Amino acid sequence: MKPIAISLFALLAFFCSHAFATPNILVILADDVGWGDAGCYGGMLVKTPHIDRLAREGQRFVNGHASAAVCTPTRYSMLTGQYSWRQSGAGLNKGVSNGDSPLLIPTTMTTAPALLKQAGYRTALIGKWHLGFGDTPPDYNQELRPGPLEVGFHEFFGIPATNDRLPTVFVRDHKVQGLDPADPIRLSYDKAQAESQGLTAWAAGRSRIGWGKGGKAAWWKDTEISDTLTRECVQFIERNKEQRFFLLYAPHNVHAPAIPGPRFAGTSGLSPRADMLQELDASIGELLQTLDRLALANDTLIIYSSDNGAYVNDEKGHKPTGPYRGKKSQLWEGGHRVPFIVRWPACIQPRVSQDIASTIDVPATVCAAAGVTVPKDALPDSFDLLPAMLGEKAASKRDHLILMSGNGDLAIRGDRWKYIPNLAVADGWYANKKKSASAPARPGLFDLSKDPGETQNLIKEHSAEAKRLAELMAKDQASAVTRPEGK
Numbered sequence: 001m002k003p004i005a006i007s008l009f010a011l012l013a014f015f016c017s018h019a020f021a022t023p024n025i026l027v028i029l030a031d032d033v034g035w036g037d038a039g040c041y042g043g044m045l046v047k048t049p050h051i052d053r054l055a056r057e058g059q060r061f062v063n064g065h066a067s068a069a070v071c072t073p074t075r076y077s078m079l080t081g082q083y084s085w086r087q088s089g090a091g092l093n094k095g096v097s098n099g100d101s102p103l104l105i106p107t108t109m110t111t112a113p114a115l116l117k118q119a120g121y122r123t124a125l126i127g128k129w130h131l132g133f134g135d136t137p138p139d140y141n142q143e144l145r146p147g148p149l150e151v152g153f154h155e156f157f158g159i160p161a162t163n164d165r166l167p168t169v170f171v172r173d174h175k176v177q178g179l180d181p182a183d184p185i186r187l188s189y190d191k192a193q194a195e196s197q198g199l200t201a202w203a204a205g206r207s208r209i210g211w212g213k214g215g216k217a218a219w220w221k222d223t224e225i226s227d228t229l230t231r232e233c234v235q236f237i238e239r240n241k242e243q244r245f246f247l248l249y250a251p252h253n254v255h256a257p258a259i260p261g262p263r264f265a266g267t268s269g270l271s272p273r274a275d276m277l278q279e280l281d282a283s284i285g286e287l288l289q290t291l292d293r294l295a296l297a298n299d300t301l302i303i304y305s306s307d308n309g310a311y312v313n314d315e316k317g318h319k320p321t322g323p324y325r326g327k328k329s330q331l332w333e334g335g336h337r338v339p340f341i342v343r344w345p346a347c348i349q350p351r352v353s354q355d356i357a358s359t360i361d362v363p364a365t366v367c368a369a370a371g372v373t374v375p376k377d378a379l380p381d382s383f384d385l386l387p388a389m390l391g392e393k394a395a396s397k398r399d400h401l402i403l404m405s406g407n408g409d410l411a412i413r414g415d416r417w418k419y420i421p422n423l424a425v426a427d428g429w430y431a432n433k434k435k436s437a438s439a440p441a442r443p444g445l446f447d448l449s450k451d452p453g454e455t456q457n458l459i460k461e462h463s464a465e466a467k468r469l470a471e472l473m474a475k476d477q478a479s480a481v482t483r484p485e486g487k
Contacts, residue, residue: 021299021346021347022244022369022370022371023244023299023300023301023344023346023347023369023370024244024245024246024247024296024299024300024301025116025121025245025246025247025300025301025303025366025369025370026247026249026287026291026300026301026302026303027078027246027247027248027249027302027303027362027366028249028250028251028284028287028302028303028304028305029074029075029078029127029248029249029250029305029306029307029359030251030253030254030280030304030305030306030307030339031071031128031162031250031251031252031253031254031255031306031307032071032254032255032256032306032307032308032309032310032311032328033253033254033277033280033306033310033320033338033339034306034309034310034320034321034322034327034334034337034338034339035064035309035310035320035321035322035324035333035334035337035338035339036310036318036319036320036321036322036323036324037254037277037306037310037320037339038051038052038055038277038281038339039051039052040052040054040055040056040060040339040341041055041060041062041322041339042319042322043318043319043320043322045268045270045274045315045316045317045318046268046270046274046277046278046318047267047268047278047281048277048278048281049281049285050281050282050284050285050288051281051284051304051339051341053285053288054284054288054302054304054341054343055341056350057343057345057350058302058341058342058343058344058348058350059341059342059343059348059349059350059351059352059353059389060339060340060341060351060352060353061340061341061342061352061353061355061357062352062353062354063337063353063354063355063356063357063415064305064337064338064339064340064357064358065336065337065338065340065356065357065358065359065401065403065413066305066306066307066308066309066336066338066358066359067083067084067336067358067359067360067401067402067403067404068084068308068336068403068404068405068406069308069309069328069329069330069331069335069336069403069404069405069406069428070095070096070307070308070328070329070405070406070428071096071128071130071162071255071307071308072084072091072092072095072096072097072104072130072131073085073091073092073093073096073404074307074308074359075128075129075130075131075250075307076092076104076105076131077359077360077381078112078359078360078362078363079105079111079112079113079131079151079152079363080105080109080110080111080112080363080379081111081112081360081363081364081378081379081380081381081382081483082109082360082379082380082381082382083360083381083402083404084404085402085404085408085410086480087104089104091104091132092104093404093408094406094407094408095406095407095408096130096162096406097130097131097132097161098161098165098189098209098210099160099161099165099166099167099187099189099210100137100138100187100188100189100210101131101132101133101137101161102132102133102134102135102136102137102138103131103132103133103134103135103146103147103150103151104131104132105131105151107146107150107151109151110375110377110378110379111151111152111363112152112362112363112364112366112367112379112382113125113151113152113153113246113248114151114152115152115367115372115374115378116152116246116366116367116370116372117152117153117154117246118372119370119371119372120243120244121244121245121246121370122154122155122240122243122244122245122246123152123153123154123155123245123246123247124153124154124155124156124157124236124245124246124247124248125148125153125155125156125157125158125247125248125250126155126156126157126158126229126232126233126236126247126248126249126250127158127159127229127248127249127250127251127252128158128159128161128162128163128250128251128252128255129147129148129156129158129159129160129161129171129250130159130160130161130162131148132147133145133146133147133160133171134146134147140160140167140169140176140179140185140187140215141176141179141181141184141185143174143175144171144174144175144176145174147171147174149173149174153248155173155236156171156172156173157170157171157172157173157229157232158170158171158229158250159171159220159225159252162209162252162255163222163225163252163255163256163257163259164208164209164255164256164257165208165209165210166187166201166203166208166209166210166211166212167185167187167203167210167212167215167218168203168204168208168219168220169185169215169218169219169220170218170220170228176215176218177218178217178218179215179217179218180215180216180217180218183214183215183216183217184214184215185212185213185214185215185218186199186212186213186214187199187210187211187212188210188211188212189209189210189211191211194211197213198213199211199212199213200212200213203219204219204220204221204222205221205222206222206257222257222259223259223260223261223262224261225252226251226252226253226260226261226276226279226280226283227261229249229251229252229283230283230286230287233247233249233286233287233290234286234287234290237287237290237291237294237296238290238294241294241296244370246366246370249287251280251283253276253277253279253280253283254273254276254277254280254310256273256311258271258272258273258275258276259272259276260272260275260276260278260279261279263279263282264276264278264279264282269316270315270316270317270318271315271316273312273315274315274318284304297345298345298346299346300344301342301343301344301348301366301369302341302342302343302344303340303341303342303362303365303366304339304340304341304342305338305339305340305341305359305362306338306339307338307359308328308329308335308336308338309321309324309326309327309328309330309333309334309335309336309337309338310327310328310334311327311328312327313327313334321333321334321337322334322337323452323453324337324452324453324454325453325454325455326426326427326428326454328406328428328429329405329406329407329428329429329430330405330406330426330427330428330429330430331403331405331409331411331420331425331426331427331428332426332427332454333418333448333452333454335403335405335406335428336403338359340357340358340359342389344369344389347390348389348390349391353388353389354415355385355388355397355398356397356398356399356400356401356413356414356415357385357398358383358398358401360381360382360383360401361382361383361384361385361398362382363379363382364379364382364383364384364385364483365382365383365384365385365386365389367379367384368384368386368387369386376481377480377481379483380480380481380482380483381476381481381482381483382483383396383398383483383484384483385397385398396484399414399415400412400413400414400469400472401413401414402473402476402477405425405426405428405429406428406429407425407428407429407431409421409422409425409426409428410473410477411426412469412470412472412473412476413448414469415449416447416448416449417445417446417447417448417462417465417469418445418446418448418454418469419443419444419445419465419466419469419470419473420442420443420444420445420446421442421443421470421473422442422443423442423443423444423457424442426444443459443466443470444457444459445457445458445459445462445465445466445469446458447462
């Protein structure tokens with residue numbers, strides 16, 4: 001049997017190394033979904049059969065991470081392959097961007113979708129954008145450019161920022177959908193300016209972040225967002241079934257306010273957020289069914305992950321962050337440790353992987369799968385994980401990752417150890433609101449192989465390891481490119 005196994009692996013490697021094996025690519029980046037938010041990651045109180053199917057038929061990474069503990073930085077890095085803290089734009093090295101943000105990705109920058117577009121892929125982003133429009137704060141009554149189409153996408157349909165931020169409208173390509181010119185959108189994130197102009201935070205049925213007025217005909221209905229985005233994804237796949245496509249699906253589930261559609265309200269028995277999680281799973285199920293119906297599943301690479309950890313730790317016994325400490329915005333594992341599942345039936349064998357994988361590695365990995373050569377200085381912090389996913393024994397793997405909190409503070413982790421330079425800021429957005437009397441002294445070093453809950457600070461016992469990680473983080477900060485040469 002051994003010679004047969006070798007020959008089969010060789011045949012698989014041969015098939016996957018040739019141009020005709022380049023897959024369709026579907027990346028699903030959920031919003032605020034935690035590591036433990038699916039059955040395949042231990043979330044047995046929620047029903048996620050379709051996410052569980054992805055895990056069963058693909059590779060489930062148990063050591064998956066968002067590059068930041070909040071959304072805008074992660075989304076930036078997943079398109080550019082660059083750590084967001086290298087940039088100074090609002091929302092990239094601290095906090096998140098607002099609905100009036102200019103475009104945060106330079107149009108001169110090489111992105112993964114742009115490389116795939118150049119290689120002949122039809123590219124689309126459907127769902128949450130949250131990376132700004134225009135060279136100055138955008139006027140939503142005019143064309144919104146530059147935007148997604150100027151950084152590599154043929155098509156865009158989605159939400160400008162978050163579902164709790166103004167404006168509450170859908171944008172297609174460069175224009176707000178359904179806008180009545182007689183009722184123009186007025187928008188401000190400056191309270192004094194908003195008050196002087198009579199703007200309000202109320203829009204589409206509830207209070208939001210920001211202030212505005214007008215645009216009522218274009219307002220979305222919160223209960224219909226998921227169905228609308230899913231329908232757009234299905235239609236994109238159907239239109240492009242005869243050519244290679246790259247679809248980035250960025251659902252708003254399960255970001256607050258947690259407002260599931262009527263088919264899912266109350267179905268979890270846990271919370272509206274958990275209802276939205278089951279709605280997300282059903283949406284993913286519709287995409288899987290579409291790929292099956294069109295006979296595209298075998299040759300489609302799917303990557304499923306989340307932009308950061310969950311914003312709650314317990315929902316009537318359901319543990320969105322699993323066994324990990326912390327939550328969204330924090331440097332603790334619960335802030336950035338997320339689901340990471342890869343399925344490509346034609347080439348990737350099902351298994352569970354202990355390797356470090358990050359959303360920042362998606363750009364280099366999908367380009368490798370598409371047979372695209374990445375320019376030397378492009379996607380500078382993105383590692384190509386495809387060889388390891390294919391089972392190549394000599395494949396190089398990521399041995400460390402820099403992480404960022406919602407306040408822009410950094411930490412570094414390897415396979416075993418994690419170093420947080422300043423524990424006083426590890427709580428991210430909550431650091432100034434709540435301080436634990438039992439919080440360990442700063443800095444902190446944790447052995448994640450024995451202490452996944454980060455309860456024991458071993459900085460004194462292993463000071464040499466802390467020094468090594470601190471120096472490695474400083475080296476990466478000083479280096480413009482951390483991606484291995486030729487990868």
